[in-house]
Amino acid sequence: xxxxxxxxxxxxxxxxxxxxxxxxxxxxxxxxxxxxxxxxxxxxxxxxxxxxxxxxxxxxxxxxxxxxxxxxxxxxxxxxxxxxxxxxxxxxxxxxxxxxxxxxxxxxxxxxxxxxxxxxxxxxxxxxxxxxxxxxxxxxxxxxxxxxxxxxxxxxxxxxxxxxxxxxxxxxxxxxxxxxxxxxxxxxxxxxxxxxxxxxxxxxxxxxxxxxxxxxxxxxxxxxxxxxxxxxxxxxxxxxxxxxxxxxxxxxxxxxxxxxxxxxxxxxxxxxxxxxxxxxxxxxxxxxxxxxxxxxxxxxxxxxxxxxxxxxxxxxxxxxxxxxxxxxxxxxxxxxxxxxxxxxxxxxxxxxxxxxxxx
Numbered sequence: 391x392x393x394x395x396x397x398x399x400x401x402x403x404x405x406x407x408x409x410x411x412x413x414x415x416x417x418x419x420x421x422x423x424x425x426x427x428x429x430x431x432x433x434x435x436x437x438x439x440x441x442x443x444x445x446x447x448x449x450x451x452x453x454x455x456x457x458x459x460x461x462x463x464x465x466x467x468x469x470x471x472x473x474x475x476x477x478x479x480x481x482x483x484x485x486x487x488x489x490x491x492x493x494x495x496x497x498x499x500x501x502x503x504x505x506x507x508x509x510x511x512x513x514x515x516x517x518x519x520x521x522x523x524x525x526x527x528x529x530x531x532x533x534x535x536x537x538x539x540x541x542x543x544x545x546x547x548x549x550x551x552x553x554x555x556x557x558x559x560x561x562x563x564x565x566x567x568x569x570x571x572x573x574x575x576x577x578x579x580x581x582x583x584x585x586x587x588x589x590x591x592x593x594x595x596x597x598x599x600x601x602x603x604x605x606x607x608x609x610x611x612x613x614x615x616x617x618x619x620x621x622x623x624x625x626x627x628x629x630x631x632x633x634x635x636x637x638x639x640x641x642x643x644x645x646x647x648x649x650x651x652x653x654x655x656x657x658x659x660x661x662x663x664x665x666x667x668x669x670x671x672x673x674x675x676x677x678x679x680x681x682x683x684x685x686x687x688x689x690x691x692x693x694x695x696x697x698x699x700x701x702x703x704x705x706x707x708x709x710x711x712x713x714x715x716x717x718x719x720x721x722x723x724x725x726x727x728x729x730x731x732x733x734x735x736x737x738x739x740x741x742x743x744x745x746x747x748x749x
Contacts, residue, residue: 410603425442435702446646458581480532488536500529623647624647717746
């Protein structure tokens with residue numbers, strides 16, 4: 391078995407025939423796996439040329455959390471949020487800002503932006519497109535003017551930091567996202583969930599937080615297939631999504647099993663916040679918690695149901711993928727540090743990526 395949490399060029403390994411076709415094995419060994427039981431958008435990201443090489447186990451929506459007050463400050467819409475409009479508004483202000491309050495998060499954001507313009511499976515890029523050239527102007531400018539600190543930091547509710555990300559403030563699970571939502575709401579602000587950057591306007595994407603593949607040279611394919619069926623089962627996916635000692639979600643992600651996902655909704659909906667911090671849950675606290683949860687689920691589940699694409703790579707470890715670290719890492723650093731021009735950055739980025747895709 392091979393975990394996606396390794397610094398490996400998975401697209402290249404698939405091309406080289408390193409992974410077994412799970413659908414083929416399921417038919418050969420008469421497996422009971424029914425892929426209709428799982429989130430099809432997430433599961434489909436493991437299919438390449440019609441063959442299922444990667445099995446996602448858990449996923450995260452690629453989202454950011456901000457506040458309505460911050461959006462209003464920059465005259466931005468929460469239903470039609472635009473990073474281009476954000477950069478224009480930031481440029482109009484005469485004060486400094488921090489996108490995430492942490493340089494590492496800003497770097498991941500830029501990498502995720504670049505990766506939007508690479509089709510690893512079809513071996514093409516869109517770095518020469520007008521869209522990438524134009525968007526690079528405002529994304530690059532916004533990041534270079536960002537004054538986030540290098541070290542980690544908590545999110546400043548006063549608005550000095552514009553966004554919360556899963557790395558800094560919530561771990562990708564439904565419960566922890568709700569906890570962040572509650573924190574903002576309880577500090578007299580209005581939480582807003584928005585999609586991270588996507589080249590398609592208003593599109594919502596996700597990333598695989600945990601996934602596995604099977605070595606094609608394995609002598610234990612039948613046993614490995616049984617393990618895959620085991621980790622995809624309702625009982626195991628449910629177990630990963632709960633804790634016997636507290637209402638907190640353990641894993642950093644959402645289960646791909648549809649029934650387990652419904653369980654997570656039910657489990658999370660029972661959360662009651664001890665507003666008075668006295669160890670007791672009063673009726674007024676239950677009512678207040680219900681008010682927050684109603685707002686949260688309306689917004690959060692709308693985001694989840696809008697997911698239209700998924701990437702194999704965990705956003706939390708995005709800078710460590712083979713492509714981002716070994717292929718384009720130095721080029722990106724040179725550009726963000728101002729050592730090379732925009733034109734040279736695009737040329738080097740295109741050349742390095744095309745060599746990687748075709749070698």
